[in-house]
Amino acid sequence: MAAPSDQKATIIDGKAVAQTIRSEIAEEVRLLSEKYGKVPGLAVVIVGGRKDSQSYVSMKRKACAEVGIKSFDIDLPEQVSEAELISKVHELNVMPDVHGILVQLPLPKHINEEKVLGEISLEKDVDGFHPLNIGKLAMKGRDPLFLPCTPKGCLELLKRSGVTIKGKRAVVVGRSNIVGLPVSLLLLKADATVTIVHSHTTDPESIVREADIVIAAAGQAMMVTMGIL
Numbered sequence: 394m395a396a397p398s399d400q401k402a403t404i405i406d407g408k409a410v411a412q413t414i415r416s417e418i419a420e421e422v423r424l425l426s427e428k429y430g431k432v433p434g435l436a437v438v439i440v441g442g443r444k445d446s447q448s449y450v451s452m453k454r455k456a457c458a459e460v461g462i463k464s465f466d467i468d469l470p471e472q473v474s475e476a477e478l479i480s481k482v483h484e485l486n487v488m489p490d491v492h493g494i495l496v497q498l499p500l501p502k503h504i505n506e507e508k509v510l511g512e513i514s515l516e517k518d519v520d521g522f523h524p525l526n527i528g529k530l531a532m533k534g535r536d537p538l539f540l541p542c543t544p545k546g547c548l549e550l551l552k553r554s555g556v557t558i559k560g561k562r563a564v565v566v567g568r569s570n571i572v573g574l575p576v577s578l579l580l581l582k583a584d585a586t587v588t589i590v591h592s593h594t595t596d597p598e599s600i601v602r603e604a605d606i607v608i609a610a611a612g613q614a615m616m617v618t619m620g621i622l
């Protein structure tokens with residue numbers, strides 16, 4: 394987030410916000426289970442043994458346990474075929490206790506990611522990566538059923554920190570399908586004026602300097618420093 398040079402920057406305590414959100418979700422889950430005798434179920438699918446993916450998946454499963462969501466752990470070997478993975482997705486699509494399906498990315502090179510994500514039932518696409526959900530995110534007056542979690546988290550942090558988005562100049566650094574692009578679309582939906590800065594942008598620093606809000610989503614820590622802001 395940018396602060397003009399004559400203002401002090403405030404560091405947002407993301408961990409405290411996350412804890413508050415987890416408590417809110419835990420309460421929602423408790424009420425749901427009291428009312429309907431059911432708990433939400435999330436299938437977390439991981440293919441292969443990438444250390445970073447294993448670590449993100451284990452955090453997701455731990456977070457489920459913490460709030461009372463039942464997690465279905467699907468761990469598939471690196472060599473699993475695209476057809477086998479898609480067949481697993483189809484199986485999860487019709488399981489009544491599974492309300493959300495998340496396929497951890499990236500997938501091994503021999504698997505077509507777009508094809509797999511397109512097979513997840515729209516109603517269970519909790520990552521919001523299905524082309525129809527992303528398409529709705531990009532359209533005025535349409536709302537996707539789910540939003541990608543990191544972009545949603547960025548906006549939640551801004552809102553819960555009292556930052557007004559409407560009418561602000563927002564600059565997003567990076568245009569990935571997982572963070573940069575969807576966070577730009579979300580900011581646009583929240584009535585910001587949005588610019589995306591990427592590897593082919595000329596003089597990105599001058600664009601970032603003019604921003605009221607900066608979201609660094611280039612996958613490289615410390616890329617946007619206070620010097621630029």
Ligand SMILES: Nc1nc2c(c(=O)[nH]1)N[C@@H](CN(C=O)c1ccc(C(=O)N[C@@H](CCC(=O)O)C(=O)O)cc1)CN2
Nearest residue numbers: 449450495496497498499520541542543571612613614
């Ligand atoms: N199915 C999915 N696969 C992947 C996703 C996803 O949202 N759904 N995102 C990434 C991996 N990932 C979560 O799974 C993830 C990675 C990194 C971050 C993040 O916010 N990183 C911060 C640093 C946080 C820290 O201090 O540790 C950053 O980059 O600034 C969020 C989510 C790919 N696969």
